[in-house]
Amino acid sequence: MSVSAWLEQLHDHGYRLTGARRAVVETVEKSTRALTPIEVYDMARKKYRAIGLVTVYRTLEKLEELHLIQRVHQPMGCQAFIAAGVGHQHLLLCQNCGQAAFFDGDDLDALTKAIEKKTGYQINEHWLQLFGLCADCRA
Amino acid sequence: MSVSAWLEQLHDHGYRLTGARRAVVETVEKSTRALTPIEVYDMARKKYRAIGLVTVYRTLEKLEELHLIQRVHQPMGCQAFIAAGVGHQHLLLCQNCGQAAFFDGDDLDALTKAIEKKTGYQINEHWLQLFGLCADCRA
DNA sequence: TTATTATTGAAAACCATTTTCAATAAGTAT
DNA sequence: ATACTTATTGAAAATGGTTTTCAATAATAA
Ligand SMILES: [Mn+2]
Ligand SMILES: [Mn+2]
Ligand SMILES: [Zn+2]
Ligand SMILES: [Zn+2]
Numbered sequence: 001m002s003v004s005a006w007l008e009q010l011h012d013h014g015y016r017l018t019g020a021r022r023a024v025v026e027t028v029e030k031s032t033r034a035l036t037p038i039e040v041y042d043m044a045r046k047k048y049r050a051i052g053l054v055t056v057y058r059t060l061e062k063l064e065e066l067h068l069i070q071r072v073h074q075p076m077g078c079q080a081f082i083a084a085g086v087g088h089q090h091l092l093l094c095q096n097c098g099q100a101a102f103f104d105g106d107d108l109d110a111l112t113k114a115i116e117k118k119t120g121y122q123i124n125e126h127w128l129q130l131f132g133l134c135a136d137c138r139a
Numbered sequence: 140m141s142v143s144a145w146l147e148q149l150h151d152h153g154y155r156l157t158g159a160r161r162a163v164v165e166t167v168e169k170s171t172r173a174l175t176p177i178e179v180y181d182m183a184r185k186k187y188r189a190i191g192l193v194t195v196y197r198t199l200e201k202l203e204e205l206h207l208i209q210r211v212h213q214p215m216g217c218q219a220f221i222a223a224g225v226g227h228q229h230l231l232l233c234q235n236c237g238q239a240a241f242f243d244g245d246d247l248d249a250l251t252k253a254i255e256k257k258t259g260y261q262i263n264e265h266w267l268q269l270f271g272l273c274a275d276c277r278a
Numbered sequence: 279t280t281a282t283t284a285t286t287g288a289a290a291a292c293c294a295t296t297t298t299c300a301a302t303a304a305g306t307a308t
Numbered sequence: 309a310t311a312c313t314t315a316t317t318g319a320a321a322a323t324g325g326t327t328t329t330c331a332a333t334a335a336t337a338a
Contacts, residue, residue: 016284016335037326052287057326073266078217079325092260103254108245112269115242120274121231127212129266130251135259155304155315176294191318196295218294 001068001083003029009066023048024059033098034072034080072100073129094134103130140207140222142168148205162187163198172237173211173219211239212268229266233273242269 006025007017015021023044028035035043041056060081063069070084072091082100085091089102112123132138145164146156154160162183167174174182180195199220202208209223211230221239224230228241251262271277 014284018285018335020286050287053325054288054327055286058285073212073217078212092254092258092262094260095263101258101260103258105253106247106250111245114244115231115269116271119231119240119242120277121233121240121269121271122277123231123269123271124234125270127266127268127270130254130260130262131264131266132255132260132262138259138261153315157304157316159317189318192294193296193319194317197316 001029001086006063006068009068010062013066015062019048020044020051020055021059023051024056025063028060028063028069028081029083031082033100034074034082034093036077036080040081073127090128090130092130092132094137095131096133096137099134099136101134140168140225145202145207148207149201152205154201158187159183159190159194160198162190163195164202167199167202167208167220168222170221172239173213173221173232175216175219179220212266229268231269231271233276234270235272235276238273238275240273 003022003026006029007022010021010025011017024040026047027040027043031043037053037056037060040060041051041053044051044056060069064071064081067084069081071078072080072082072093074080074093082091085102087104089104090106092101092103093099106128108126108128112126115121116123142161142165145168146161149160149164150156163179165186166179166182170182176192176195176199179199180190180192183190183195199208203210203220206223208220210217211219211221211232213219213232221230224241226243228243229245231240231242232238245267247265247267251265254260255262
């Protein structure tokens with residue numbers, strides 16, 4: 001995805017393209033780590049001075065509705081957002097700098113089946129997230 | 140674990156045993172689903188009328204410090220707590236009634252290794268959580 | 279250009295959580 | 309038992325992140 005693709009998505013869903021929205025989109029789409037509303041606000045403000053924190057919240061809300069961003073749960077808080085992964089992917093987060101990477105290829109079918117049998121639950125989805133140190137931070 | 144074991148833990152760490160704390164401990168230890176502070180408050184109040192919501196927050200804080208309870212992250216919110224699992228376990232949650240079950244036996248070593256190689260990250264921990272319908276709710 | 283109305287930012291409201299504080303009661307020493 | 313020390317308590321106030329309100333503005337269509 002790209003900034004222009006995000007703006008196109010917004011436009012295609014009847015949302016107007018404004019300076020404030022462009023600033024938020026550019027900030028979040030380019031970030032390699034999850035950002036909180038305030039962080040987005042501080043960064044977007046450098047691109048569009050007059051932006052209000054309220055507009056950041058409202059724009060994040062719309063981007064989440066369009067599945068362009070997703071909420072990131074972390075030990076320190078669950079209010080951060082990052083550009084959404086494509087297809088079936090999970091997040092790998094650096095515990096030092098927050099650098100995020102998506103990965104796929106997890107196969108939980110066997111585990112899921114075994115647990116369904118043992119517990120009687122019908123399993124519909126799973127959350128998986130890895131934590132560690134990115135290449136830069138482990139050096 | 141049991142209610143008395145929790146109370147003993149509190150006592151062993153120098154905390155006094157009070158009616159309010161007993162009510163919170165009994166509520167949370169016996170629950171098979173994650174409870175929010177307000178839910179704990181409403182339930183504990185039936186055992187100890189005079190309890191204040193503030194004391195619920197303070198007691199949950201201590202129980203978490205002692206690793207007797209753990210925070211549960213869910214799509215609807217991340218403010219709920221449940222009796223902590225023992226050893227390496229993960230949660231399986233019913234999307235309908237909230238019924239929680241712990242499971243173990245997940246083996247992510249191969250996946251972890253592969254991702255470390257591919258991404259350059261050093262992976263230290265993982266979060267895994269399953270969602271579905273419990274035996275009662277799927278019927 | 280003009281008209282329509284979605285969008286905006288400031289201010290106020292909201293609400294979950296935390297802090298303050300004087301009264302109370304658990305644990306200890308007498 | 310009784311007195312003493314001080315951790316604990318609940319009420320009230322404060323806090324801080326998020327949401328709502330509202331009149332002004334600006335994006336889009338006519
Ligand atoms: Mn998966
Ligand atoms: Mn595991
Ligand atoms: Zn890093
Ligand atoms: Zn259920």
